[in-house]
Amino acid sequence: MGKASRPRRFAPELAAALALVLYLANGRTIGSGDTVGPALVPVSILTRGTVDLKQFGSLLAPPGMVPYFLHVNAAGVWPVYSIVPGILVTPLYVAPVWWHGRVARSAADWLRFALRWQKFAAAVVTAASVWVFTDLVLALGAPAGAALALAFAYAFGSEAWSVSAQALWQHGPAALALLVLARTAVGYRQRPASGVALAGGVALGLAAAVRPFTLVLALPVAVWGVGRCRRILHALAWGVPALALGATWLLYSRWVFGHSLGMYRDAFGWPDPAALYGLLASPARGLLPYFPAALLALPGVLVGRTTRWRGFMTALAVGAVGHLVLLTWHPDWGGGHGFGPRYMTEVEPVLLLLALPWILACRRDRLRTGVAAALVAWGVAVQSVGAFLYPGGCWDDDPVPVESDSARLWDWRDNPVFREIRTAVVRPARPSAPLSRWAARYRVPASLDLAPGASALFPVEVRNTGAEPWPNHGTSECACIVHLSWHLRDLENRFVRYEGTRAALGRIVRSGESVVVPLPVTAPGAEGIYLLEVTLVQERVAWFEDKGVKPARVLLRVRPEPAR
Numbered sequence: 001m002g003k004a005s006r007p008r009r010f011a012p013e014l015a016a017a018l019a020l021v022l023y024l025a026n027g028r029t030i031g032s033g034d035t036v037g038p039a040l041v042p043v044s045i046l047t048r049g050t051v052d053l054k055q056f057g058s059l060l061a062p063p064g065m066v067p068y069f070l071h072v073n074a075a076g077v078w079p080v081y082s083i084v085p086g087i088l089v090t091p092l093y094v095a096p097v098w099w100h101g102r103v104a105r106s107a108a109d110w111l112r113f114a115l116r117w118q119k120f121a122a123a124v125v126t127a128a129s130v131w132v133f134t135d136l137v138l139a140l141g142a143p144a145g146a147a148l149a150l151a152f153a154y155a156f157g158s159e160a161w162s163v164s165a166q167a168l169w170q171h172g173p174a175a176l177a178l179l180v181l182a183r184t185a186v187g188y189r190q191r192p193a194s195g196v197a198l199a200g201g202v203a204l205g206l207a208a209a210v211r212p213f214t215l216v217l218a219l220p221v222a223v224w225g226v227g228r229c230r231r232i233l234h235a236l237a238w239g240v241p242a243l244a245l246g247a248t249w250l251l252y253s254r255w256v257f258g259h260s261l262g263m264y265r266d267a268f269g270w271p272d273p274a275a276l277y278g279l280l281a282s283p284a285r286g287l288l289p290y291f292p293a294a295l296l297a298l299p300g301v302l303v304g305r306t307t308r309w310r311g312f313m314t315a316l317a318v319g320a321v322g323h324l325v326l327l328t329w330h331p332d333w334g335g336g337h338g339f340g341p342r343y344m345t346e347v348e349p350v351l352l353l354l355a356l357p358w359i360l361a362c363r364r365d366r367l368r369t370g371v372a373a374a375l376v377a378w379g380v381a382v383q384s385v386g387a388f389l390y391p392g393g394c395w396d397d398d399p400v401p402v403e404s405d406s407a408r409l410w411d412w413r414d415n416p417v418f419r420e421i422r423t424a425v426v427r428p429a430r431p432s433a434p435l436s437r438w439a440a441r442y443r444v445p446a447s448l449d450l451a452p453g454a455s456a457l458f459p460v461e462v463r464n465t466g467a468e469p470w471p472n473h474g475t476s477e478c479a480c481i482v483h484l485s486w487h488l489r490d491l492e493n494r495f496v497r498y499e500g501t502r503a504a505l506g507r508i509v510r511s512g513e514s515v516v517v518p519l520p521v522t523a524p525g526a527e528g529i530y531l532l533e534v535t536l537v538q539e540r541v542a543w544f545e546d547k548g549v550k551p552a553r554v555l556l557r558v559r560p561e562p563a564r
Helices: 003-024 033-048 054-060 084-088 090-100 107-139 144-157 159-164 171-190 194-210 212-225 232-257 262-266 273-281 292-304 310-327 347-361 366-388 406-410 416-425
Strands: 070-073 076-079 440-443 447-450 455-464 482-489 495-497 514-522 528-538 552-558
Touching (some): 003 144, 033 054, 033 090, 033 107, 054 076, 054 107, 070 232, 084 090, 084 171, 107 159, 107 347, 144 159, 171 194, 171 212, 171 347, 194 232, 212 232, 232 262, 273 310, 292 310, 292 366, 482 514
Parallel strands (some): 447 552
Antiparallel strands (some): 455 514, 482 495
């Protein structure tokens, strides 16, 4: 092997090693409730031989409260989100679980261990996707320098750094499966072989089982990859693993959730044109503010039409457009808590691959190269904020959880990037600590009438009858903010919805003071009579009723509006 070929030969390893080092450099895990289940699955498999999380049930789901990320039934306690990411990273847990389990450990000890170790597992998975991405770019004919530049853009200028590498979200394993599928598709078109076809079929099945959204991206690539398949054995190698893994996921979902689509049963509604603009340009969740290198995909598609890989580029473009359109059907296109456009994580390496023909065509043009470099640098700067500063500014929760006020997604003056930078530069003293005395009084209307599925604001007067002020800003862990919220029960006192919409108090409420808060309430889809429990919550500390403060009860009548 000559000296000139060594950079090309070792480019994937170099890119992956650098990525892993920087992914671990912040020394902390940045996850959410979404990542708790996948983090615990390997521990449960290695210590109990099951994916049932029943041993952690009393810690995560005390009586009367089931967090959104768990599903409890007669058979056990199950993660709501796919268990496949946890199964995939189980080998990375073997040695640490053995070492940690040398002495008897409580469920709380194992919980803390799992939530810490998931960071390393997520970083390894994401670094592996960087390796595959770099190898794929080389296979498409790029020189080592261009491949490393694109790998740098993917590893550090996309959500791979601020999301996938920080905790066991579905996005990292889904991106890895998608890139393995793309690499095997290219390899199969270059040299058809049953082993390559089998790897492609497994990757396609894993993409579906990890995150079904990814199928929209994966299917066009898979169809292109098998386009010249002429052998029955190869066709079976492509199809059987994909169908087997997909069917296993459907059967598991049916068994645990009672429906083949599991948590995705009600995940989509009607398309929202505004969501398309938000997915692209929102200062909180838009693709372009957080991953501006996506702009290079547009000229790349045009140039790619004249290259030998035009079929592959067409498949990538079809998948990317389909993924974007699909997300406009999602009622929560902002993705809840997380840094940047989390739902666009899997499409970002696809967009960089689409940009490859243009980058290769203009690599001797200093102006175009400078534009590309500036866009990548912008993305790296933004993603480094997510990796090293987020969530210190508590933007997701302060002044109110973003899920409770979608208008916050459009605030250009107060967005996650600006908030984190301001908080890092100037950290104001915040009167934020867990309350030691819990006391409140509510004044609410006796009843409320809403149509099925309708939302409304109704005023609630809240008085602080305790001795301590209620904080309206969080700690560095985003805890201790006091919000007004609600639970919903049926007439048999069973919870219909536990986590109600939050409303900000608007200011620090001191002892003896009262404040009137417009509380947003959404009616269930089924008609009937319900009990709405109006209450306060100190985030990540406790609900006020758990500390002895009785909630106010409002009779909620859900019935159709009278015909006019």
